[in-house]
Amino acid sequence: MxxxxxxxxxxxxxxxxxxxxxxxxxxxxxxxCEKPLYLTFDTGHMGVAPLVADVLKRQDVRVTFFVAAERTLTDGDSLDNQWAPWWKARAAEGHEFASHTYDHAYWRGDVRGIEPQFRIRPSAGAFAGREFTWSAAKYCENIAKASDRIAHVTGKKPLPLFRAPGGKTSPKLLAAAQACGYAHVGWAPAGFLGDELPSETFPNDKLLAQALDKIRPGDILLAHLGIWSRKDPWAPTVLEPLIVGLKAKGFCFETLRRHPAYSAWIAAHP
The missing domain is CATH 1.20.5 (Single alpha-helices involved in coiled-coils or other helix-helix interfaces)
Structure with missing residues (x-):
């Protein structure tokens, strides 16, 4: 014994x-990880989403997804039940999530008045293309709706962050969102990876070379899970060479949970 x-x-x-x-x-x-980068993806038509997921898994890279219920190639939306298994798999791989507003709602301007109000034009959902006046509470409700949906789908609590469609905001809009618990995330100038631009004048090889030359440590990078207007899709053609090239230059990848500008906010809003 x-x-x-x-x-x-x-x-x-x-x-x-x-x-x-x-x-x-x-x-x-x-x-x-002395030269961190923060790769983020906004939703889109989701046509390249499976290929993006393959690249991220193969390269062992974690990213932050900003989610909205955008129209997909299959005439559903990016947060519907068809895509639920895909999102759940990304959560299991350690990716993070945040809101892109449920209706991909563009800020168009502030409305004068005592209480903060905003001119908003959704580009998704039943009222896409129409302009409305939303109160701060209504705007916050739309941010929270996307967060709540991705939490329900994945079982993972999203970060208390949001990205306004097009990055279009005002000081009043940002203050309203912060008051209801959401900090805004933009992107670095070099982090605009160009997948929204026309491929006729911004071909993939040009965008790749530009990104590898200009990206700097600490940059937040922006791409999408499918852009309707681009004829030669950026993802996944550029994505893997970009990641490989950045790694070769000593860069590493983190989610926004570890970003120094947001980590304290995230910790304070569990």
Whole structure:
């Protein structure tokens, strides 16, 4: 029995040592991320979403998805039940999620008055293309609706962040969103990866070379899961060469949970 007990103790010590080394290795890997980048994807028609997921998995890169219920190639929307398994799989892989407003609602201007109100034009949903006046509460409700939906689909709490469609905001809009618990995330100038631009004048090879030349540590990068107007899709053609090229230059990839401008906000809004 004594020998058996001794063997069990040695196995326990070895197991704890192995766990400690594994945790230390993980912490060391994080500490070595001296040139972080924050790759983000907004929803779109979702036509390239499976291919994007394959690249991210193959390259072991975690990203932050900003989600809206946008029209898809199959005439549903990007947050419907058809896409639920896809989103759930991304959550299992460690990706993060945040709101892009449920109706992909563009800010068009502030409305004068005592209470903050905004001219808003949704580009998705039943009222796409029409302009409305929304109160701050109504705008916050649309941010929260996308967050709630992705939380329901994935079982993972999204980050308390949002991205306004087109990045279009005003100080009043940002203040209203912060008051209801959401900080806005834009992108770096070099982080605009160009997948929204016409491929006739901005071909993929040009966009790739430009990104590899101009991206700097700490940049937030922006791409989409499908752009209707681009004839030669940016993703996944450029995505993998871009990731490989950036890694070769010493860059590493983090989600926005670890971004120094947002980590404290995220911690304060669990």
């Amino acid at each position: 004594q020998n058996a007990d001794g063997l069990a103790r040695r196995r326990l010590v070895a197991g704890l040592l192995g766990l400690g080394l594994c945790m230390a290795g993980s912490a060391l890997a994080q500490a070595k």
